[in-house]
Amino acid sequence: MTLEILSYGFMQRAIVSGIAIALLCSVVGLFLVLRRYSLFGDAIAHSSFGGIAAGLLIGIYPLWTAYIVSLASALIITRIKQKFEISGDAAVAVLLSSGIAFGLILISLSGGFTIDIFSFLFGNILLVSVEDTVLILALTGSILIVILLLYRQLIYSTFNEEQAKVSGIPVEKLNYLIVFIAGITVVTAIQLVGILLISALFVIPNVTAIMYGRSFKQTAILSMAFAVSSIVAGILISYVFDITPSGTIVLLAIGIMAVTMSLKSLGLIDHSQIRQSIRPHQR
Amino acid sequence: MNVVEIKNLTVEYSGVRALDNISFSINQNDFLGIIGPNGAGKSTLFACMLGIITEFKGEIYFFGENVRKSKKYLRDVGYVPQKPVFEKNFPATVKEVVRMGLKKGSEKKIDEALQQVWIHELSHRRIGELSVGQQQRVFIAKALVGDPKVLILDEPVTGIDKQSTEIFYSILHDLNQKHNITIIWSSHDLDAVNKLANKVACLNKTLFFHGVSQEFFSNEELIKQYSESSMQQHMHHHAQT
Numbered sequence: 001m002t003l004e005i006l007s008y009g010f011m012q013r014a015i016v017s018g019i020a021i022a023l024l025c026s027v028v029g030l031f032l033v034l035r036r037y038s039l040f041g042d043a044i045a046h047s048s049f050g051g052i053a054a055g056l057l058i059g060i061y062p063l064w065t066a067y068i069v070s071l072a073s074a075l076i077i078t079r080i081k082q083k084f085e086i087s088g089d090a091a092v093a094v095l096l097s098s099g100i101a102f103g104l105i106l107i108s109l110s111g112g113f114t115i116d117i118f119s120f121l122f123g124n125i126l127l128v129s130v131e132d133t134v135l136i137l138a139l140t141g142s143i144l145i146v147i148l149l150l151y152r153q154l155i156y157s158t159f160n161e162e163q164a165k166v167s168g169i170p171v172e173k174l175n176y177l178i179v180f181i182a183g184i185t186v187v188t189a190i191q192l193v194g195i196l197l198i199s200a201l202f203v204i205p206n207v208t209a210i211m212y213g214r215s216f217k218q219t220a221i222l223s224m225a226f227a228v229s230s231i232v233a234g235i236l237i238s239y240v241f242d243i244t245p246s247g248t249i250v251l252l253a254i255g256i257m258a259v260t261m262s263l264k265s266l267g268l269i270d271h272s273q274i275r276q277s278i279r280p281h282q283r
Numbered sequence: 284m285n286v287v288e289i290k291n292l293t294v295e296y297s298g299v300r301a302l303d304n305i306s307f308s309i310n311q312n313d314f315l316g317i318i319g320p321n322g323a324g325k326s327t328l329f330a331c332m333l334g335i336i337t338e339f340k341g342e343i344y345f346f347g348e349n350v351r352k353s354k355k356y357l358r359d360v361g362y363v364p365q366k367p368v369f370e371k372n373f374p375a376t377v378k379e380v381v382r383m384g385l386k387k388g389s390e391k392k393i394d395e396a397l398q399q400v401w402i403h404e405l406s407h408r409r410i411g412e413l414s415v416g417q418q419q420r421v422f423i424a425k426a427l428v429g430d431p432k433v434l435i436l437d438e439p440v441t442g443i444d445k446q447s448t449e450i451f452y453s454i455l456h457d458l459n460q461k462h463n464i465t466i467i468w469s470s471h472d473l474d475a476v477n478k479l480a481n482k483v484a485c486l487n488k489t490l491f492f493h494g495v496s497q498e499f500f501s502n503e504e505l506i507k508q509y510s511e512s513s514m515q516q517h518m519h520h521h522a523q524t
Contacts, residue, residue, distance in 0.1 A: 152382065
C-alpha cells in the first residue's frame with residue numbers, strides 16, 4: 001500500500017517538498033523560538049495574506065507577491081521596532097493585523113473569497129507542482145547554506161545580544177538577516193500547511209526538541225527529525241484516510257510534544273542519557 | 284604604556300548626569316579596581332568603553348584608538364557582564380557557549396581557556412544547569428579564547444557564594460600576574476579590591492580618587508570621605524528608585 005502511494009508523482013513531490021520545508025522551518029524556527037519571537041512566523045504569514053490577495057487581484061502568481069509583501073513588511077516592522085523601541089509581541093500584533101486588513105480590502109475589491117484564497121489559507125502539499133518543488137529545494141538549500149556559514153555568529157547573537165555586540169558581531173545586520181530568512185521560509189512553507197497553521201511548524205518541533213537536547217546541535221537535529229517525521233507521516237496518513245494534510249501534520253507534531261511533556265513530567269527525560277545515545281564517542 | 288585613556292567623559296540620561304567630567308588612564312598590566320555605590324556610573328563607564336553607549340561628551344582611547352572611530356580595539360578586549368543574561372533553557376553546552384562567535388579551528392584554545400578557569404570537566408553540561416559562579420567562569424573562558432590584552436568585569440561576583448568568589452578572585456590574580464592581562468574590574472568588595480588591585484578608581488558620578496591602591500587604603504581620611512559620599516549617593520539612589 002505504502003509503496004503504491006509512493007509511486008505517484010504528486011506524492012513524491014509532496015514528500016520531497018515536505019522534507020525540505022520541515023528542515024527549513026525547524027532550523028529557522030529554532031532561532032525565532034530562542035529569540036522569543038515564536039509568533040513572528042505567524043505574523044509574516046498573515047502579512048503574506050495581503051500579498052496573495054494582491055497577486056490574485058492583479059493576475060500575478062500569488063506566491064511571488066506574497067514573497068514581496070511579506071519580506072517588505074517584515075523588514076519595515078523590524079526597523080520600526082528598533083527605532084521606536086516597540087516590544088517584540090506588539091510588533092508581531094501590528095504586522096499580523098495590518099496584513100490581514102490589507103488582504104481583506106483587496107479581496108473585497110476582487111469580488112470576495114475564492115477557492116484560490118482557501119488553498120493558501122489552509123495549504124495542500126499534495127497539489128505542489130514540479131516547478132514549486134524545484135523552487136522549494138533551491139530556497140531550502142540556499143538558506144541552510146547561509147545559516148551554516150553564519151552558524152556561530154547567529155547562535156551568539158541569539159544567546160546574548162549585548163555580549164555578541166561587544167565581541168564585534170554585527171548583531172543588527174544578523175537580526176535583519178534572520179527576519180529576511182524567516183520571511184522567505186514562511187511564504188515557501190505556506191503551500192504545505194497554509195497561512196493559518198504555519199507557526200506550528202516553526203514552534204512545535206523546536207519546543208519539543210529543547211526539552212530533550214543538551215546542546216544546540218543536538219536540539220537542531222532532534223527538531224529536524226520531529227518535523228520531518230510529522231510531515232512525512234502526516235502526508236501519508238492524510239492520503240490514506242482522505243483528511244486534510246495540514247491539520248494532520250500539525251496534530252502529529254503536537255502529539256510528539258504531548259508525549260515528550262508526559263515523559264518529562266514523569267522524570268524520564270534526562271539530558272545525559274540523550275547525550276549518550278546521540279554522541280557516545282564524546283563522553 | 285597607556286592601554287586606556289579617558290578624557291573629560293560626561294554622560295547624561297534624559298538630562299540626569301550619570302558621569303561628570305571623568306579623566307584617568309589605565310596602564311598595561313594594571314589591575315584596576317573601580318569602586319563606587321549603586322548608581323555611581325560604573326556600568327555606564329564600561330558601556331562607553333565597550334561602545335554600547337555612543338552618546339557621550341569627551342573622548343575614550345583604547346590602545347591609542349578613539350572608540351568612536353573604530354571598533355577594532357574590541358578584538359583585544361574581553362568582557363564579563365554583571366550577571367549572565369540568557370534564556371534559562373537555552374540548549375547549549377558550556378563548550379558551545381565558549382565557541383559562539385569564534386572562527387573554526389579554535390578547539391585547542393577553547394579547551395585551554397576552560398582549563399584556565401578550572402571548569403573543563405563541566406564542558407559538556409548544559410549552561411543553564413551550572414551555578415551562577417560557574418557560569419561567570421564560563422564567561423571568563425569565553426573572553427580568554429580571544430587572547431584579550433584587557434579584561435573588563437562588571438561586578439562579576441554579584442550573587443555568588445563565598446567559595447566560588449574566592450576561586451574567581453584567584454583566577455583573576457593568575458590572569459593578571461601570569462598572563463599579563465590588564466584587568467578592569469568594578470566591585471563593591473573593598474577588602475577584595477585592597478587585596479587584588481594595584482590601582483583604584485573611586486567613582487561617584489565624578490572621579491573621587493584614582494591612583495595606587497595602597498595610597499587609598501592606607502589613608503583613613505580618604506576612606507572616610509569616600510564612605511560618606513557613598514552613603515549619600517546610596518540614599519539618593521534609593522530615593523530615586
